[in-house]
Amino acid sequence: MNATAADEPRPRVREMTEPDIDAVAAVRVSGWRYAYAGLMPQSYLDGLGVAEYAEQRRAAFADPAGAVTNLVAEGPDGAVVGWAAFGPAKGTDPEGTAPDEGELYALYARPDVIGTGVGRALLTEVLRRAPYPAVRLWVLEGNARARRFYERAGFRPDGGVLVDESDGFPVPEVRYRRAADPR
Template sequence: MDATDAVEPRYRVREMTEPDIDAVAAVRVSAWRHAYVGLMPQAYLDGLSVAAYAEQRRASFADPARAVTNLVAEGPDGTVLGWAAYGPATSTDPEGTAPDEGELYTLYARPDVIGTGVGRALLTEVLRRAPYPAVRLWVLEGNARARRFYERAGFRPDGGVLVEDADGSPVPELRYRRAAAVTVTVTVTVTG
């Protein structure tokens, strides 16, 4: 491939703005209803509300004390197709937090664009921007597709388990970690 064969990126990843909140809420709800079928109670998934989640996002987005970076991936027409949020590791970890570790809080893509690179574009940008030596995340134990996605990106389970409650049903999550940026050092020896 030469420079004339270069392909424009399909998705633009940028910081989320307040006008994106409704689209992000729709992405999150549709992604949960798609990805968590059989992993969470169906009544719980059916009860998710885009409007209610948008209100939660507005409150969280406006909170200056919360050190969260929200990113969106948009298509060529500006439509929000995915969302990711990251920041310092949270205290929801049963083992405590590492003071300099980051956490990918969420990464979702609309179900109709899963497998097209939206998630990969978001994750790449999170890891590029994250000012932490390591990043962790929590993924549902039964979500094989998401686990494969993160493992392909270099994340590995580290033995941490957290059991959340969804309408009275236990939902186990596994903690994954990886270095935020992988640095490769090459040593060249010149003789002669």
């Protein structure tokens, strides 16, 4: 059973470092398997590999031209329990990108800490640091838990829809947007 946010100390959020990559990969893969069970093909989720994703993260992390900010949340024992990545809006927007907007590319928490404030701490820090007037994100249409989470944080669907495919299975996403926190 998950603890409640009141039971846990606020997680420490900091910039991701290279030694965090393996832990971030594990958070991402376990997060996908938990969050998208029943929403994406199980064969796809079962095929996700921590080592493969860690190698992708290493390559992205080493790219000096990368404009992505990666944050991690640490639990009381210092272990990485959550990860978020954000940066300039990507070109995946069917209506074109707004050049001054930011995008939350990813936000995942280990399944055993969901509901303890890890996601909220990461999102709060993303919105505090985002040098953009607005931040958007894409969320699976059927992911009711994530949609509630983002709506409680002030994000609203803005009408953007994107359908990706996973193992030949359509995966519809909806776009959410909100103003970034004033600096």
